[in-house]
Amino acid sequence: xxxxxxxxxxxxxxxxxxxxxxxxxxxxxxxxxxxxxxxxxxxxxxxxxxxxxxxxxxxxxxxxxxxxxxxxxxxxxxxxxxxxxxxxxxxxxxxxxxxxxxxxxxxxxxxxxxxxxxxxxxxxxxxxxxxxxxxxxxxxxxxxxxxxxxxxxx
Numbered sequence: 271x272x273x274x275x276x277x278x279x280x281x282x283x284x285x286x287x288x289x290x291x292x293x294x295x296x297x298x299x300x301x302x303x304x305x306x307x308x309x310x311x312x313x314x315x316x317x318x319x320x321x322x323x324x325x326x327x328x329x330x331x332x333x334x335x336x337x338x339x340x341x342x343x344x345x346x347x348x349x350x351x352x353x354x355x356x357x358x359x360x361x362x363x364x365x366x367x368x369x370x371x372x373x374x375x376x377x378x379x380x381x382x383x384x385x386x387x388x389x390x391x392x393x394x395x396x397x398x399x400x401x402x403x404x405x406x407x408x409x410x411x412x413x414x415x416x417x418x419x420x421x422x423x424x
Contacts (some may be wrong), residue, residue, distance in 0.1 A: 291411045295398040302394035307387040314391060315340045316350055317359065317384045321376045330365070330373045359383060 300311045309317075319339040323330050331339070337347035351374055354360040359380035365371030376384065402412035 287407050288411060291402055291408050291415075294402065294408075295395060298398040298401075299391050299394040302390045303387055306390050307383060309383065309387060312340055312342065312350060313354060313359075314384070314387055316347070316354065317376055317380050318388075320360065320374055321381060321384055323373075323375065332371075333374075336374070354380065 296311055299314075303309050303311060303314050307314075316336065319331070319336060333347055333351075334344050336351070337344045340347060340350075342350065351360060351362075355362060355374075359377055360374050361377050362372050362374050365373055399412045399415060402408040
């Protein structure tokens with residue numbers, strides 16, 4: 271396969287379109303969250319991931335799992351957790367069964383902020399997808415995102 275191979279070019283174009291859609295969505299959501307709630311997309315995502323933890327088997331995430339879920343390195347995720355903890359949005363405590371483990375939970379202030387910010391995030395996502403559907407290159411990808419959501423709720 272060469273660099274000018276039509277199949278490779280189509281694959282690269284598809285990747286570029288996906289990257290463009292992601293960037294547009296993230297930028298739109300970021301602007302809305304920053305403007306209305308003073309948090310970033312990463313902060314919102316981290317609060318969202320941590321809010322889904324539970325006390326049952328496997329209910330608490332290790333930092334590597336948290337980092338993977340918010341697409342950050344473990345060290346960057348740890349720094350983000352520290353910043354949110356300093357703002358009173360997260361709390362850390364020792365694992366009751368393994369004193370070496372540290373859990374992170376969303377505080378009441380964090381839960382309140384998350385619930386206030388969720389509609390903003392959803393609205394910005396909807397706007398970005400609607401805009402993307404007007405672009406012939408991005409429309410198929412926007413529909414796939416909507417189809418994934420419909421498959422989960424239907």
